Amino acid sequence: MSKVAIVTDSTSYIPKGYVTKYNLTIVPQVLIWNGDTYEDGVEILPDEFYRRLKTAKVMPTTSQVSITNMQKSFTSLLEQGYDVLGMFISSKLSGTMQSAHQGREALGSGKE
Structure with a gap:
């Protein structure tokens, strides 16, 4: 097997x-936020993502x-x-x- x-x-x-x-x-x-890139779950975790999202003036985008x-x-x-x-x-x-x-x-x- x-x-x-x-x-x-x-x-x-x-x-x-x-x-x-x-x-x-x-x-x-890949998460792109204010020109900075982060690997999802590696360089930015969900807790930080949602904390930042509450006050973000610019929404993040993603890349494959x-x-x-x-x-x-x-x-x-x-x-x-x-x-x-x-x-x-x-x-x-x-x-x-x-x-x-x-x-x-x-x-x-x-x-x-």
Whole structure:
């Protein structure tokens, strides 16, 4: 039986307890606020986000997960002997699925 790793993006907001318990890999979306960029769940956590949102004069925007971050996550798991299952935000809402496809394609041939 092969080992399977699940990769998702930070819009899933899976509680840290589950991330740890099930060894999930979360790739962060990018949050852009007043010209500064933050990795969601890494450089800015929900508590800080909502605290800042209360007084913000300019609303933040988001950007999809980078192809590089996707590729790094996939490569790390594949090198550990895992098959990778990706579950991401809908392609109708974000370009994250496209980043995941491009990250996979950059790795060369393999299972789809």
